[in-house]
Amino acid sequence: MNNIISFAEMVLGSEMFGFGYEFGRPAVFIFNYPIYLYAIIIVTGMSIAIALSAYFFKKRGYDPYDICIYAIVIIPFAILGARLYVFVFPWDGSAIGDWSGFFTDFRNGGLGIYGGVIFGYISGYVVVRAKKQDMRIVADSIMPGLFIAQSIGRWGNFVNQEAYGPVIENPAWQWFPFGVNIHGTWHYATFFYESLGTFIGFVACLFLVRSKHYKLGWLSAFYGIYYGLVRLFVEGLRTDSLYLWIGSTMTDIKISQLVSVVAILLGLFTLSVIYRKELHSLYSRLFKSEYHEVSASRFIVGAISGVSLVIAVVMFVLGGETRFLIGLLFALIALYSFAGVFALVDRLRLYCKKCGKRNEPEEGVITENENLTVKKYVLIAGIAVTGVAGLAFIVSGIVTSVPNQIVLGVALAGVCVALSVMLYGTAVKLNGAKCDLTAREKECRCDCGNVYKVKLNKFLLFLFPYKVYMDFGVENLKEYVDPEAEERKRKKAEKKAAKTDKNAKID
């Protein structure tokens, strides 16, 4: 085991038991084995996060021990994701293509929080589905812990003397923790700003869950928007940021700023889902009836699609990596709203031509089985899209000789192919013998006596679900009671009762 230590400089004790530096990083030495202070701080943060999540689990009626199952699944995936993040988006050109140290050099560090959060969220979702729990409750229980873990974890960067900003020239600002002294030069203490920012986020979480207006999903949305903003600011100052590489070209896009923008957009999207009902009722006020609303929306959504398409084309033509990404986003909006026009045209068929009332077919607009069929295809296509796009970016990290345009082209083509497969696959499946949708017309009976037939496209119904307002206000606020502890208590009480009974008899 002695060969583990290569560059130890001891400060206290010996390499057997002591404290010192290994490769210039502070570490505790136990039995000739160095444990980096960085790791100790990260693990402390994680432990506090788990304990805090268990507390919120209990408060919300879930077994607090369930958090162990989440931790066992989430933590390894989160570490893998954090590790992948720095390899897929290497921070300097020389690291590109060198994946040899991915596993072997694990102890040498290199973790990206965002990679951990993304992989952690996905693996957590799998457990939620397996345990049939509510993702909104689980996510909201974990968020305060995540904030505090990040707040503590950033001090790991402090002990490693990394993640700092540019030099502070003005002596008036050369003090800790505004600045940090790195080998005699004062730098902006970006690690501290983020630590403070996430700590404020943690405190805000505690206030948010206690609010009487609290809705499920608030904390997830808050994390996306708030941490996105904090990171956007901190990353703007940092000098050691990871940049996005496309092919052999290093772009001027800081990858964490890009992910921050996506996180903020996802947070805003989550909020819009939570307040969907309220937003819709505001929109409805613009029209005199529901029929008019659907009818007019066709043109509004069509206009959004057209404008987005124009923006996308302009961005693609102008060129450049940032514009390419913005263009891609608008192309997706154009595509989605284009499908939305067809969904609205489809939906208009539900209205009675005589009196204008909306009538649902007796057996409902979509059966559970049909819904599942469509979901399956959307899932397959989703995996295909992510796979192809991910591959394109990973390839850009492995093969340095691939020109930028080719990688971008492959990514775009991959997305297009996957979308076509999704649309074609769904259409074939839905039109097939098992799920004959176009042939079957459903009957609508109106109160005015009019009976009419409608044909609805299930795929469009899946993409644009019909007035499903999830209630984000319901939450199991009854505290969790451990059935075993309850049983023990009951037995104890019984014993006591028996004893007093016995005593009474003796008397």
Ligand SMILES: [Zn+2]
């Ligand atoms: Zn009618």
